[in-house]
Amino acid sequence: MKPIYSFFLLVVLSFILQVKAFGQRTVVSGIVRDAVTKETLPNVSVFFKDTKIGIQTDVNGKYTLVSPDPQNEISFNYVGYRAVFKNIMPSATQELDIALVPDSRALDEVIIVGGKKVKYRNKDNPAVELIRQVIAHKDENRIKSYNTVSFRQYEKMLFSLSNVSDKFKSKRMFRNYQFLFQEQDSTLIGGKNLLPVYIQEQLSNHYLSKDPEKNKTVVIAEKQVNFDSRYIDNKGMKTYFDRMYQDIDIYKNNISVISNEFLSPISDGAPAFYKFFITDTLKNQKPQVIELSFTPRNTNDMLFEGKIYVTNDSHYAVTGASFGVNKNINLNFVRALKIDLDFEANNKGKYSLSKSNLLADFGIGKTKGIGFTGERTVTYKNYQFDTVLPDTIFQGKSTVVLGDAAKKDDKFWEQNRLDTISKNQLKIYGNIDTLQNLPSFKRTMKIVTLLFAGYQNLGPYEIGPVNTFYSFNNVEGLRLRVGGRTTPELSKRYYFENYLAYGIKDEKWKFFLSGTYSLNNKSIYEFPQNYIRASFQRDTKIPGQELQFVQEDNFLLSFKRGVNDMLLYNDFYRLDYVKEFENHFSYNLGFKKWSQTPAGGLNYLNGANQSVNRLSTSEISLQLRYAPNEKFYQGKIYRVPIADRYPVFNLRYTAGLKGVFGGEYNYHNLMGSIDKRFYLSQLGYSDVTFEGGYIAGKVPFPLLAIHRANQTYAYQLNSYNLMNFLEFVSDHYVSINIDHNFNGFFFNKVPLIKRLKLREVVSFKALYGGLRNENNPNLQSGLYRFPVYENGAQRTYALGNEPYMEGSVGVGNIFKLLRVDLVRRFNYLNNPEVSEWGIRARVKFDF
Template sequence: MKNKIQFLLLFILFPLITWGQTKVSGKIIDSNNQEVPYASVYFKNSTEGVVANEYGKFYLESAKSYTTLVISFVGYKTLEIPLTERTNLNMNVVLELDNLLGEVKIFVGKTSKKNNPAIDILRKIWERKRKNGLNMFARYEYDKYEKIEFDLNSIDSAYQNKKLFRGMEFIFKQMDTSKVTGKTYLPIFINENIAQVYGDNDNNRKREKSLGNKNSGFDTNQHIIAFVKDLYAEYNIYNNYIKIFDKDFVSPLSRTGINVYNYVLADSAFIEDKWCYNIVYYPRRKGELTFKGDFWVNDSTFAIKKIAMEASKDANINWVKDIYIEQEFEVVNDSVFLLTRDHFMSDFALSKKESSKGVYGKRTSIYKNHKFDIKHPDEFYAEKVNYFDESMYKRDDEFWKSYRFEPLSKDELGVYKMLDTLKTVPKFRMLFDLTSTIIGNYYHIDKYKFDYGPIFSTFGYNDIEGLRLRTGGRTYYGPNDKWRLEGYGAYGFKDNQFKYGVSGRVLLDNDTRLILYGGNRRDIEQIGVSLTESKDVLGRSFASSSLFASGDNTKLTKINLSTLGLEIEPVKNLKFETTFSFKTLRAASDQFNLDYYVDKENNIIADETKQSEIMASIEYTPGRKTVGYGVDRTDIDNKYLRLYLRYTQGLKGVLDSDFKYEKLQLYVSKPLLLGGFGTLTPILEVGKTFGEVPLGLLNVVPGNQSWFNIQNTFANLNYYEFVTDEYASLHLEHNFGGRLFSRIPWLRDFNLREIVGVRGMYGKISHGNIDLNASSIQYKAPEDIYYEYYFAIGNIFKIFRLDFSWRGNYLDMPDSRKFAVRGSFAIYF
């Protein structure tokens, strides 16, 4: 998510206005000068309208000409305002209380759940929601056109005259005006996609085949591509919750809606010869993930014909000032309503102030040419593992003219040419390269097809190396490279030793993602912070080079690791892998050792472990989505199930290897979105080592002596406090997302988020392994189930999380830490 937010900073660095036929804006107050929130604002004798926000402000624009504006709210007299001009902005509207409607004034503010006709209609929507649209057919297919656009908004003359834009003034020729907010904006990015969609409701299968994709720029950065794809996930307004930016907003059509929304039956009218009711809804409480808006629903099928949703201004979401959704449905016959148009707009900004400048992110999807009950074989729906059709990205203008369901505006068409021109401007290239470096953690040198980095690993510190400097890079011709070489060099100013690492990967078969990889690393590592080791030969834990740490961090290991392996993905998201590795391990200082007895009489001690291993693993990640078709891919989202099973065989005698053993490990994780109750993240790890091995090959319970959070470690444990050869670890964390704090008035405005968690570990160590031990570590296993519990406050200043952790037991162990404070920086919506 951090990459996604930083990506927006690129657009915030950059900013013929087109007018609709009728444009109005203003603020609604009552006779006491109090704001009237959520009033209905619409053009007379039309279904074009909006709902004022919580401050009584509104903006409405139409391509048609209207002469009368109607403003109404139950409990107030309906007001009709003549429109003498085509544009009427900043109107000050005063509504008067309707004294004749005293018996229904209960609808002012919170509305009644009883004897409310709007809720009666809502219940009928619930009854029919599974019987409308595509759900009525066993199989369906349709054509889909999708356009994603980013626009710099709130452009004024002062902004255009900034020094930043000198030499780039031509970009302002593409400016336009938003029909939703009335703000001027500058289109700066467009991505178009044409696809055919096939679905099978009987077997819950779906396939989307892309026919063409056109991008106005930034198509070489995988992190940007992943951001664009994940920014606007698909949603269904009939579901109880609508997931937007990793947040679960309560749908106004959900069964739980009556607990968080007020509903008012506002109007009724014909829409395309169908009699429809208009229902206005708005939040019952502040600070919750809710919308305000209205919808039109048919009086016989109770299917939605049109709906508008705008997120509450005070919703607990970062970096987003406004979210607006509009969907339209087509009447196929008396009982079938199909989604034909879906428009989503968000206003990204560093502040939610009305005057703050930001970036509009807009997605428009149009659906046409529906067909039903055409049967396809099961293999038709099988998802390709790594399908890539390069011609899809090279469609000519004639293709797009024939496949676009609606033409691009003059300003949108101009964006393609504008971006091509901008890329020739040195100042723009500098800004783009700087932002891409921050996002991707690498600085790209196009002349040499080389990425320098990772830049955030340049500096490090630990008790053995002291200050550590690192430099490195990788080959990079593009996001779909079939091969990649990487390497680094590092130097510690305290131990005066040079370290290095090199690796290579090559994609041998595109369809099954058969990849050959290998490498070598000589470095210093804290090997006591992970139960399931990474296969990344260049990997290095945060604990090994933390600039800020507590306690003694001298228990570091010199590691010389070489690997050679193959991985294959014969079925989408099912990966098999086998790796051969050889490593030598020895202590990095005299203050710690990994010694073990060589003979049964305990007379001979070895201080170095040499070990050859062969590893085989299976990884299953259903629901995982990625971008990139080369040797490297980038995840779009991390909310998928990960099931990882690994078997390791120690090969004694191979390359003078010391031990024979077997090791079995299982890792399972799956974030669970619990609707309005937040996200629960369980992580389970279990493992067992069969055979007698020294400390360097056992499973050390991962401690954390840094001041920052490290996933799957124990904040109150020191390194090597527990050692096992058989273990089970469970981490449970629940993020309420601010649901509790939002109920506390004096805390609500800070948008803090409450997190609670517990983590535990059970483990054993065999007598054989205890007898083998000659190291400086006295083995102890958590046979009584060691556990910690913690409470965290997230979203502090929108970027910081603070954890308070308590040790649950084993309080009498030497140097045991009963309480720990850990922090982490992250940027989330």
């Protein structure tokens, strides 16, 4: 899931910033058509005369142009048509439809074809033949075609408030924020005024080598708006924005934009998904450049539409591109998207990317209401090709940030920026600092943090998470809990966390205490972590339930299906040392003393049918984790990964120590897993997990691998959603979990259905395992017996010769937030209290 927390914080910030009075605005809207064919014209450039305020018409030829100041004249320009200039009424809102006349001087000939509309075909289509030539010459035109490359790069990320309503200008709640709105940025998209609220900049040197393949990035300078770290993870927010706004390489088969994979118009399979048209030839350039327009065959698919410019010679190189997305695309919250790429001829006679601009406008509604506009502009200079690069350049990490990169002064930035920056944009740095010192803004952020992160900040201590304050289950009945943790305001070295809970039905107190010491003088929630933690916990737990990004006593998980009366009372004594490295390798060395007491419908009976009140173990463990190129957002409770194509490896070894602090068993437990996302272009993506485990030693069933079951009504990605708690245990197993999202590939092609922007999901999970004879209580009298129901029916089993399997088909993106799955369990249906079918739901925020 994306970092929803930061998104909503920015939304709240947007409402605080909606107070700008527009003054005497000039607003012009209308439709641009071809004067001959009467067809609407997309991508027509519309500008107020002698200003930089301009837009392009959309796919239906519509435009809305807004200026905060009076304007007298407007211009319309389109390749192959005569330019039009019209006088307008200043300081007024008006409609102006335009008919552009083809310019015969720019065309070799005009062919008018009567009769029925000709069906589009790839065969004998000169535009398709041209794009196939471009595809065939991709390798020679890519930057990777050179032996070595070096260049300097400047990037600017700007987030602005869009579509600000003047209704807010007189609201009392905004009277303290007028200093933010003395001037408004003149940048526009779709006629919407933009008010900058966030900015980040970076200046870096890049080095690439073809053979051997190496790359190195040296960040010389960087700066960004920094929000209060108590409320927003600034590094995580920057990482999230960088993931959404990645570098645009049109020569790649797939282009990642807004966390989605779009098929490039010059990908190997582009002719099967796009329609291409030759729309102009620019003969005043050498070599001549052909304008090639393209549009999706299916406007709902993850595809672009726009124009690319290609040299009319033997190289078929791209010299420029301007494209966006169709209004019908199955993309959430994106009102508009525009990408511009500029290429320049280099000293090798080829073309290199000189500037890229990605601009996206986000909002809940299609056109109305407040929104956000994000813009990333990247400028490339000082290209050097096929020069000798010393091996020392590539030593160490692939990305290096110089120690003083964040300390560069304004004079340095003025001298070294490779692109212009407006005064209004520069004001953002100081304005946000001033904003965060206002008491009213601090109060607002505290409320938002409580609502979306679950913690109420009280300075050195914060209370939460609030969604655990009330829950219930069959054993404890109504469960009340209160707790919290210290913050860096108390200490950057020492951290303490605690809670106290009470069950009304079982009349038992539960509590947790922990103390953590940071060894690198950083917050223990900041990457890279390096700390020692000691903790004690006395609380309940459902055997085999392992949850991600949520706590077991979350109120919403109190609602469960079937018989749910097995619980453990646990005493945990833990000592952990955690060490992370910059390359995202980490290890956790720990010691745990665990005493567990069965409760509710769970009983521990030995071979003599005698009840065992307590099972005690002592363990040492080592967990290794490697997540190359991992990116994440650090929330208040969990570190939320930002999904990407890179794998994550986990390996954990645990040894039971008999006779140490009361430990009753010797055993060895080894578990490993690999998680990876596979992008399949237009067919969406698959999240795949392989896992395996082996336990050596003779142990009772509570110490075996209790497979992750789910008896809630929420769809859990990493659990078996139709398996009952403690239904299966193993001492050796392997499993595979596949969850595939088609991104609407099929629904997009069904009339009427496609208008709902639904997305198809399928999943399959298989678990193969078993018990050796030494750990099977049906064969060994000295082991704990498997649990049974009140009627004597067995509750816990070992897997047989066939794997446990379940699958699901689902519909995602319902109301842009909900996923609902129909889940089927394929086997082991004769076990008591199981269901063959089930419906599960999951909230999933996605673009």
